[in-house]
Amino acid sequence: xxxxxxxxxxxxxxxxxxxxxxxxxxxxxxxxxxxxxxxxxxxxxxxxxxxxxxxxxxxxxxxxxxxxxxxxxxxxxxxxxxxxxxxxxxxxxxxxxxxxxxxxxxxxxxxxxxxxxxxxxxxxxxxxxxxxxxxxxxxxxxxxxxxxxxxxxxxxxxxxxxxxxxxxxxxxxxxxxxxxxxxxxxxxxxxxxxxxxxxxxxxxxxxxxxxxxxxxxxxxxxxxxxxxxxxxxxxxxxxxxxxxxxxxxxxxxxxxxxxxxxxxxxxxxxxxxxxxxx
Numbered sequence: 001x002x003x004x005x006x007x008x009x010x011x012x013x014x015x016x017x018x019x020x021x022x023x024x025x026x027x028x029x030x031x032x033x034x035x036x037x038x039x040x041x042x043x044x045x046x047x048x049x050x051x052x053x054x055x056x057x058x059x060x061x062x063x064x065x066x067x068x069x070x071x072x073x074x075x076x077x078x079x080x081x082x083x084x085x086x087x088x089x090x091x092x093x094x095x096x097x098x099x100x101x102x103x104x105x106x107x108x109x110x111x112x113x114x115x116x117x118x119x120x121x122x123x124x125x126x127x128x129x130x131x132x133x134x135x136x137x138x139x140x141x142x143x144x145x146x147x148x149x150x151x152x153x154x155x156x157x158x159x160x161x162x163x164x165x166x167x168x169x170x171x172x173x174x175x176x177x178x179x180x181x182x183x184x185x186x187x188x189x190x191x192x193x194x195x196x197x198x199x200x201x202x203x204x205x206x207x208x209x210x211x212x213x214x215x216x217x218x219x220x221x222x223x224x225x226x227x228x229x230x231x232x233x234x235x236x237x238x239x240x241x242x243x244x245x246x247x248x249x250x251x252x253x254x255x256x257x258x259x260x261x262x263x264x265x266x267x268x269x270x271x272x273x274x275x276x277x278x
Contacts, residue, residue: 002028004055005207006047008035008070009062010189012088012196015226016060019200025208030058035070037062047072056080060203062087063167065159083206084167085199090175090185092156092241093233095147096120097188108276114268116187116231120146121269131269135262143236153241169202171195183245186230186253196226228277229254232261 007017017034020026033046046052053075061069063084076082091097100117120141124134143149160172174195175184184195230252238246251258256275259267267274 002031003057004031004033004052005058005060006033006035006053006056006072006076007060008037009060009085010037010087011226012189012191012199013037013060013062015196016085016200016203019196020203020207023204026204030207035072037070053077058083058207060085060206063163065162065166067166081206083169083203085169085203086160086163086167086171087189088171088175088185088191088195088199089160089189090156090179090191091159091188092153092179093185093237094118094188094231095143095149095152095237096234098122102271108273108278110278113271113273116229118268120234121265125269129269131266134269135265138265139235139261143234143240149237149240168206169199171199174198180242181244187227188231190226190229193226228256232259232264235261 005020007013007020009016014034014036017032021032026032035041035045035047041047053072054077056076057080059073059076059080059082061067061073061082061084064087067084094116096118098117098119100112100114100122103112103114103117105112120138121134124137124141125131129137157172157176160175164170164172178184182192182194184192186192232252233243233246237243251260252264254264254267254274256277257267266272
């Protein structure tokens with residue numbers, strides 16, 4: 001009889017659930033059920049069945065610095081094994097991240113045209129800068145007037161280390177060792193497939209008891225398939241931290257377009273609707 005695994009998390013958790021379920025060993029031994037930590041739970045989700053929780057043998061849950069577990073956590077049987085895995089994020093690369101008040105869901109943009117806002121762009125627009133001039137002004141602006149980058153790096157990595165201590169799988173050391181040479185993130189909360197693969201390996205280790213819960217960094221090419229957005233980095237972030245993967249000719253995927261930093265900043269400042277697959 002298969003064991004029921006309840007996996008709780010955000011879009012990263014959804015990716016992990018699908019990936020784990022492709023493993024033949026998981027398919028033969030487990031029934032994998034994903035419970036989203038966002039939005040409304042569908043009416044036909046197994047969590048609504050009266051006796052579902054009592055059948056759960058495993059609860060895999062995403063851990064953040066302020067983890068809030070779902071109400072169902074208290075109803076899991078005492079025999080249910082609980083494994084925490086870290087929420088992956090990289091605040092260090094986008095210290096100006098904010099919510100843009102112009103951004104709202106639209107039919108072709110379920111998350112809005114630009115769900116990843118930038119407070120420096122908004123400030124320049126408020127000062128009367130024309131959208132066509134935003135990219136130049138943005139790149140010339142000294143970030144030190146906003147933030148101490150070295151201190152901010154300490155805070156960001158301290159948060160990742162805190163999450164690791166709460167979880168059963170540690171990835172902060174991998175990120176901290178490799179972030180300069182490996183493109184680990186496309187947005188502040190969308191990690192690379194390879195980084196998520198390391199996390200998958202840790203969860204497989206727990207479920208199948210095949211290897212210790214350890215991960216190693218990899219140096220091959222990085223790509224992103226959680227969402228289809230890549231947000232450019234401020235040039236001073238690239239320079240200050242010596243990011244060798246962020247070359248001058250780098251282009252960023254934004255929905256169906258491939259944009260340079262200047263092209264993206266112009267599009268975002270003018271709130272231009274980019275080509276969308278929706």
